[in-house]
Amino acid sequence: MKKDISTKEYFKQLLENKNIKLCDEDFDQSYLSYRNFRKSYSDLLKEDYSEFEPRQRIFDLNE
Amino acid sequence: MSSDIFYKSISQLNKLYIDKEISVIEARDLFINRINKINNTYNAFLDIFDEESKSDAVNANNSIDKNSSKLTGIFIGLKDLVDVKDKVTSAGSKILRNNIATKDAKVTKDFNKNNSVILGKTNLVEFAFGTLGINSSTPTCRNPWNLEAVPGGSSSGSAVAVSSGMCTIAIGTDTGGSVRMPAALCGITGFKPSYGVVSRRGVLDLSWSMDHVGPMARSAEDCLEVMKVISGFDINDKYSYKIANDFFENKEFIRQDIKIAVPRNYFFDDIDLEIKESINSAIDKFSDLGYQVEEIDIPFVEDGRKINVGVLLPEALSIHKNYLEHSNLYTKTVINRLLGGLGVSSDEYISASRNMSKFNYEMTKVMSNYDVLLTPTVPVRTPLINNSESPNTIEANSMGKFTGIFNLTGQPSISIPSGLNNENMPIGLMLSGKIMDDRKVLDIAIDFQNHSDFHKLIPKI
Numbered sequence: 429m430k431k432d433i434s435t436k437e438y439f440k441q442l443l444e445n446k447n448i449k450l451c452d453e454d455f456d457q458s459y460l461s462y463r464n465f466r467k468s469y470s471d472l473l474k475e476d477y478s479e480f481e482p483r484q485r486i487f488d489l490n491e
Numbered sequence: 492m493s494s495d496i497f498y499k500s501i502s503q504l505n506k507l508y509i510d511k512e513i514s515v516i517e518a519r520d521l522f523i524n525r526i527n528k529i530n531n532t533y534n535a536f537l538d539i540f541d542e543e544s545k546s547d548a549v550n551a552n553n554s555i556d557k558n559s560s561k562l563t564g565i566f567i568g569l570k571d572l573v574d575v576k577d578k579v580t581s582a583g584s585k586i587l588r589n590n591i592a593t594k595d596a597k598v599t600k601d602f603n604k605n606n607s608v609i610l611g612k613t614n615l616v617e618f619a620f621g622t623l624g625i626n627s628s629t630p631t632c633r634n635p636w637n638l639e640a641v642p643g644g645s646s647s648g649s650a651v652a653v654s655s656g657m658c659t660i661a662i663g664t665d666t667g668g669s670v671r672m673p674a675a676l677c678g679i680t681g682f683k684p685s686y687g688v689v690s691r692r693g694v695l696d697l698s699w700s701m702d703h704v705g706p707m708a709r710s711a712e713d714c715l716e717v718m719k720v721i722s723g724f725d726i727n728d729k730y731s732y733k734i735a736n737d738f739f740e741n742k743e744f745i746r747q748d749i750k751i752a753v754p755r756n757y758f759f760d761d762i763d764l765e766i767k768e769s770i771n772s773a774i775d776k777f778s779d780l781g782y783q784v785e786e787i788d789i790p791f792v793e794d795g796r797k798i799n800v801g802v803l804l805p806e807a808l809s810i811h812k813n814y815l816e817h818s819n820l821y822t823k824t825v826i827n828r829l830l831g832g833l834g835v836s837s838d839e840y841i842s843a844s845r846n847m848s849k850f851n852y853e854m855t856k857v858m859s860n861y862d863v864l865l866t867p868t869v870p871v872r873t874p875l876i877n878n879s880e881s882p883n884t885i886e887a888n889s890m891g892k893f894t895g896i897f898n899l900t901g902q903p904s905i906s907i908p909s910g911l912n913n914e915n916m917p918i919g920l921m922l923s924g925k926i927m928d929d930r931k932v933l934d935i936a937i938d939f940q941n942h943s944d945f946h947k948l949i950p951k952i
Contacts, residue, residue, distance in 0.1 A: 433834060435630070438834075439834075442833040442834045446815055446816075446833070448816075448818045448830070449819075450816060450818070450826075454823055454827055454846060457823070458830040459825055460831075461830065461831025462832075462833065462834075464829045464831065465804060465831045466660075467531070468797035468800060468840075469801060469835070469839045470831065472797065472798065472801055472839070472842050472843050472846050473838075473839065475846050475849070477495070477846050477848070477849045477918050478844040479849075480845045480846075480848035480849045480852065481848060482841060482845050482847070482848060483802070483844045483848060484587045484847075484848040484851060484852075485848075485851050485900065485901040485926060486855075486927070487851070487852050487855045489855060489859055490642060
């Protein structure tokens with residue numbers, strides 16, 4: 429079964445792996461940022477971008 | 492002379508020097524005295540170069556003549572992400588408080604080569620990672636239009652220094668709007684050039700895919716003068732683009748041939764009503780001047796913000812990898828936002844990066860029909876400092892909603908003043924052009940400012 433990486437427990441583990449200690453208030457704020465960010469990525473992964481290479485900015489529309 | 496020199500343009504100062512109405516040395520003394528007098532209130536400067544600026548002013552004064560660079564003797568503030576040899580580059584952080592630069596940044600060298608006078612380093616959001624301009628690790632930077640209001644960020648001190656007449660030009664960096672947002676909130680002009688047009692060598696990174704360096708000034712005309720000096724290919728910046736020698740030289744400019752698109756979706760949804768009215772008035776003005784103005788929809792644009800953050804945050808975390816063990820030294824606002832990017836997989840980062848290309852391709856198609864997009868710079872009224880501590884307030888989250896789109900695409904984008912609201916706070920409008928069509932964006936902004944006075948409004952100091 430795929431692990432739910434948007435849970436508080438998973439985020440806590442990520443912090444522990446980096447040896448980062450936060451007070452409760454900071455944990456809640458960071459977790460809020462993390463949860464919003466997880467939502468963005470799940471949306472981005474649904475997109476079809478198969479024809480595109482990373483971070484291109486200049487295109488020739490005639491090609 | 493002494494009281495009005497602080498808001499002179501580059502051309503006006505240059506003329507005063509050439510006509511010998513004032514020397515660069517006298518002008519420098521006036522600016523330094525002003526900084527010493529009012530900086531304690533606004534906290535725009537973190538470090539004031541008193542001695543160095545004195546000798547720079549002497550050199551500038553000796554070199555000024557009709558053939559010298561227009562930037563000779565012009566007073567500059569540098570965001571404290573920009574290296575000046577033997578000076579601390581703190582990024583507004585306790586973590587880098589002893590970080591002494593061993594070399595000048597490319598832009599610092601450009602100003603020195605042109606005998607400009609660098610007055611000091613300006614305040615900023617810690618590591619340039621924030622939109623409101625608040626940083627609990629540095630003295631609180633305040634908006635000159637209302638001392639209780641935020642200045643906008645992250646180039647807060649640069650905007651405040653120009654707005655309060657402590658320098659003529661300031662340099663900011665812009666990864667999600669950090670030049671244009673504080674410019675809008677402080678009533679000045681801020682230009683983000685096309686990606687790669689200004690070298691970032693010697694400027695601390697926030698996100699290598701999105702970072703831009705740009706000028707902040709009283710007018711678009713002054714921004715253009717600065718761009719002529721700081722732009723160009725730099726082999727030592729691997730993201731630098733080769734541009735033609737005449738990239739910023741005069742181009743043919745016929746208003747009737749210029750197509751302005753106003754994207755009504757996203758950029759006008761849920762915005763403050765007074766901002767909407769102000770931008771609508773500006774749209775009428777452009778129309779009256781003879782520009783072709785067309786309302787359009789850009790359906791995909793609402794995806795831009797999340798792609799912008801999706802690329803930016805893992806890159807920022809990667810840059811901060813070695814600092815994170817000092818998490819207690821970060822400001823709460825920054826660490827709490829930064830940690831939101833923990834645990835991003837390579838698949839996720841690459842998906843954001845490829846989505847970025849797809850987004851940019853779609854935007855290129857839109858821009859093939861228009862010269863510029865006209866939008867508000869920010870959607871919300873200027874928040875108060877007291878309400879701005881959390882990284883997750885509505886204002887903090889929505890402030891960069893419009894500007895970040897153009898960091899993703901790398902398009903040239905400028906914020907210019909478009910009036911004041913009923914609380915006497917500035918409103919900014921944004922013009923964003925085709926990538927590598929920087930001169931046209933500046934020309935349109937200059938034309939607007941030649942036919943309006945909003946950029947001449949100054950706060951009571």
